[in-house]
Amino acid sequence: MKLTIGHLYPDLLNLYGDRGNIQCFRKRLEWRGMEAEVIPFLSGDSIDFSKLDIVLLGGGSDREQEIVCNYLKDIQTDFQSFVEKDGVVLAVCGGYQLLGKYYKTDKKTIEGLSILDITTEWQPERLIRNIVLNSPLFDTPVVGFENHGGRTYIGNHTPFGKVFYGLGNTGKSGYEGVVYKNVIATYLHGPLLPKNPHVCDYLLERALKRKYGPDVTLPSLPDELEHKANQYIVDRYSDKKYILKETIKRHT
């Protein structure tokens, strides 16, 4: 079996080690004896979504996102129909914002893909810290690092998870990200997938089922190290004393 992963605009959207997500997809397929083909699409390249099983849209700075926005107009229709036909998408940070209707910064409004019915507004105070989520999709918490100036309002969409520690979509709503069909859109860097192999496998399984039928299952992998890395963050932010110490440090 083989999956083809499209990495959108790595020349513009390559912030914060997000290529770790690609590496995670690739390795977890290869370790199971499956094939992974990763196609980077640079800005201006034409994209044939019918050949793709998974699309990764990463984060960029506000300036870079503005440049990307021009390229998005050309792929809007194809991308949207990919999503509606259950294509698997992982959108992180800037990529998450760009799936929405617009991102309003202090200077201008960047038009998004309007695939999700969400909007983002910039505020000067950035939301920066480790984050732990509980997602109804998984038994294991999802951990990562958030770093965003935008506040994302998700309307009637289903959030990706409930914030256990951290700030999330708006810093106030108590929720983080969006899940829509086979799309996971989130602010979580870290990168997201290596420390959350359950999220990676969830997306891989969705993509394999879509391509090869509902009987496909993923054999499990020895994930001790992944679990240790995940558990370390969960334990740290389950410790009230630690949180208090970190909060004091942050404000002094």
Add this chain to the structure above:
Amino acid sequence: MRLRSKFAIKCAKGTSALIKKLNRGSGVTLPGYVARLIDPDILKELSSQVRKKIIVTMGTNGKTTTNAILYQALAAENQKVIINRTGANMLNGIISAFVLSTDRHGLLDADYACIEVDEIASVKVLPQLKPDCALLTNISRDQLDRFGEVDITYNKLLDAVTSVPDTVLIINCDDILSYSLAEKSQNPFVTYGISEQIFDDISRSEIRESIFCRNCGKKLCYDFFHYGQLGIYHCPNCGWERPVPDYTAENIQFHEEVYSFDMDGLSIDSTARTPYNIYNTLSAYTALKTLGAGCRNFKSMIEAFDYGNNRESIFTIKGARVQLHLAKNPIGFQQKVSLVLKDEKPKDIIIQINDTYQDGEDISWLWDVDFQYLADSHAQSIITAGTRRHDMGLRLKYEDIPCTSTTDLRTTVLERAGHGTKNLYVIVNYSGLYRTNHLLTELEKEPEGGNHA
């Protein structure tokens, strides 16, 4: 001098003495805080007492080394120089450096001040210091959890230098971010750059800041890359291009682990083992020439200069050669990977990754380093340590490079030194440096640890 300033200096010195007496750390920031509390204009007051020039050094990588070169070069010309200590590069640390250099009348006796300034702190520091010259090493991604995005760092630096429009900028014109910042700022500027290809493939990570024209937004063309976004570039659309640098290093040769090069008529046999130290040397020299400071002894000074990647960080423990290296951001770490690969002997590697505020709480950057090369590094063992040892372990796992982890660095170093390849690399990020250096120094001294066993 105003009474208020005098009182501020007295109190700051008292604070410093107290910290030392109580053995509560090095006491390089609190005295500055105390002084500023009493006299908010203390830095203006003291910096105006510097007789000749004030140089600030800023940028992502190479600040400390460059500032040390400036200091040594000026000292070699018999100048009296104030310098701030490594890491004390925020406002309070800088004030401390000035305050603690005063005599008992609260007066400075200094010809020059060489001050390393943190990028975020620069906005506050520069207007008070009014430096004659600001040296910018380069701008790249570092501690993104503090800075947010590299564009935010860029804008802070731009704000800082435009607040002092007479300050001459010393700019690395191979770096599109630095060069465009200089052009935008309206400050006078002098450039330095290297036109030869001196960095190997391994030290050039594929992750770089966006290489899009800062004027028109189109993708830039590069003749070649040094590393990161540094290289020889031009914009095919609007014609914006890397200028001919005012100062350059040429005929760069790598021979027996060190570099030699020509610079402004000087032939330098340096002790630099890594190409980025050529940049650091060149930038410091450019600043000195620009300021009209003497450079008569520059050659002899720099040929004896310790870049800190040589003797200082090499220990002998249980007969093993143990090297300590600092790697605190992707570009820095990539250079270390390249250094490890240049050593063809079998080796053991310990990598310690912490995530304190000083290190950067976000360790995502580990994924921006091309670690896959370590598969060919003849490493007999790789052991991860530090609070984020499992994240580091995962990074290697996803390159199919086996590793183990430890929570007891001391035991692990002794075990590897005693039973390993006798060639041990210890790579740490920022907060682990001081303690690990201390640990290795101790282990070297111990009778069973050092040479004398």
